[in-house]
Amino acid sequence: SAVISQKPSRDICQRGTSLTIQCQVDSQVTMMFWYRQQPGQSLTLIATANQGSEATYESGFVIDKFPISRPNLTFSTLTVSNMSPEDSSIYLCSVRGVVNTGELFFGEGSRLTVL
Amino acid sequence: LAKTTQPISMDSYEGQEVNITCSHNNIATNDYITWYQQFPSQGPRFIIQGYKTKVTNEVASLFIPADRKSSTLSLPRVSLSDTAVYYCLADSGGYQKVTFGTGTKLQVIP
Incomplete structure (x- = not known):
């Protein structure tokens, strides 16, 4: 199994500002995934982050808006830049988790409200 | 990536068995069927995974026919605490990314 801690758990932000979300895992992992879940919707994959290489972004998401860092095998950050209410x-x-089972583990999420 | 289709929502009374069907017509040979449960304000949580036939654990059963084009998650005797969104995924694990479908919002009624 894997235990994931995310910070902040929630925040209220002003339009035009940026916020960095941290993700800490209790074990070394090759790939980390960042998802967005809009109110009442399913999860949408933003990007896949591998240690030592650039993140791979999904269609509709760009690095300038959602820069990602992956400095080591247990940590990653996602920045939401120039935020708008959307x-x-x-x-x-x-x-x-264990690669051969493929089970995904999730953090509790970071709830952002942009005013 | 195989696309999955599930009902948007379902209602059930407490104590009943609930069956949620997922369609995955284009599933790949190396894909497993995996179900996740998500409560409000929490990340999804793994429930069960299977490749074909039947898998059972302490939470649910998963039925996958021989052609693997669909699967059914069975929750025995649901309680109010089973109210959640249930996601069906076709996932080959390893280093593959995972995309989520719409999920099924299950509402358990007293």
């Missing part, structure tokens, strides 16, 4: 969502960090 960025109000829950942002979730996820990793796989």
Whole structure:
């Protein structure tokens, strides 16, 4: 299993500002996934972050808006830049457990409200 | 990536068995069927995974027919605490990314 801690758990932000979300895992993992979940919606994959390389972004998400860092095998950050009310969502960090089972583990999420 | 289709919502009374069906017509040979449960204000949580036939654990059963184009999650004797969104995924594990479908919002009624 994997235990994931995310910070902050929630925040209220002003339009035009940026916020960095931290994701800490209790074990070393190769891949970390960042998802966004808008109110009442399913999860949408933002990007996949591998240690030592650039993150791979999904269609509709760009590095300038959602820069990601992955400095080591247990930690990653996602920054939501130049926020607007449309960025109000829950942002979730996820990793796989044992590779052969493929089970995903999630943090509790970071709920952002942009005013 | 195989696309999955599930009902948007379901209602059930407490104590009943609930079956949620997922369609995955284009599932790949190396994909497993995995179900997750999500409560409000929490991340999704793994429930059960299978490749074919039947899998059972302490939480649920998963039925996958031979053609693997669909699967059914069975929750025995649901309680109010089973009210959640249930997601069906076709996932090959390893280093593959995972995309989520719409999920099924299950409402358990007293």
